[in-house]
Amino acid sequence: MDMNKTDIIDPKSKRRRLPPDERRQQIVDGAVAFFAEVGLEGKTRHLAKRLGITQSLLFNYFESKESLIEAVYAQVYIDRLSPDWSQRLVDRSVPLRDRMLAFYTDYSKLIFEYEWMRIFMFSGLAGAELNRRYLDHMNKMILQPLLGEVHALSANSKTADMEDLWNLHGGIVYIGIRQHIYRMPCPDDPSLAIEHAVDRFLQAFAVEQD
Amino acid sequence: MDMNKTDIIDPKSKRRRLPPDERRQQIVDGAVAFFAEVGLEGKTRHLAKRLGITQSLLFNYFESKESLIEAVYAQVYIDRLSPDWSQRLVDRSVPLRDRMLAFYTDYSKLIFEYEWMRIFMFSGLAGAELNRRYLDHMNKMILQPLLGEVHALSANSKTADMEDLWNLHGGIVYIGIRQHIYRMPCPDDPSLAIEHAVDRFLQAFAVEQD
DNA sequence: CTATTTGTTGATCATATGATCAATAAGGAT
């Protein structure tokens, strides 16, 4: 087996000099994992040690700790909301139950990630505007259209309001909270619990036409 | 109007020398509000300034910041779970719906407090055992008995499991999370939303006998 | 009024923190 010199990574040697883009990405990745674990008040020296670099190097790629955290937000939250979710939710050629299950299957895969859930909670507690922007977006792009779809199938006198939808949503989100914030034992696969929650909701408010 | 010298409280003067018990309680109260707002990594000097005392005085009443936080936990969480909740939940002389509404009305009044909710989340993220102990207790004393009651009224083939109960529970708790963690607009009175959530749950799983 | 007790302060310590910058050395070009 022939190995190129550059293939050999000696952990003891100071393996330095990465291409800037690569190093920057390595830092962001490490920062996501680090801040998710210890919180946004985690110290730059600890992050640097975990990355195997010096603390001062961090400030070569980010002008402040705050801007590093911005990069973390960007990595974890920006452009991870599928733009076609709102469209697929209102596609009445598909049964509403299927649409809702498809959405929450996708969405829960995203938000039940350790990093997503914990950084979202840390930043929420810190009062970052990120969270309210994100949830406003959710409200406008997901829950509002969804409410319209539920109303379109309402048979009984009982009619769902936004608070009922937040209740459905919160019950599902809470699975991730139990798992990643409180570290409680949770079902390996949450899809069954999600399915039941959606069915209970639809049983109360909507009746499929066919 | 004759005023005793001791009745006059001059805010500018260093009004010192409180009875130890009183001072200690003042510090704990201030610490609860302070840590709920800024998190458990809030600095002792800031807390002291807010209380109008010196930072060193804190360490006269608590041997470390950690022990002060323990006192905060004690103040907010210990002995605030009514011991008769589990009993009243299994009192079958009362309709299950009424029992559940009574419980969640009481319980939500507790956990929807700003301090309760935020400190619980901060400590959960910090990995404090407080949270898991608390939720284990909730599971054993509330949700498990409640599951038994639901089963006793199960008519259909569908039978609730613990995950369904956590879903109900989480959907309700999430109201407080939206309000105090994400600072979103929420209904002034959550009792209606709670009522609907409980009714949806019971509609799916339990039929009252009478 | 004086003395005693003790709740409270201000100065201080050792360490930790975000940030800066000149000096260094890795890796490609010549």
Add this chain to the structure above:
DNA sequence: ATCCTTATTGATCATATGATCAACAAATAG
């Protein structure tokens, strides 16, 4: 092999942090 660019480091700064303790002063007793 030698030079040159620049990614990386190590020393350093100013400030902040939890914690300690001798000195101070407010309330009470004699």
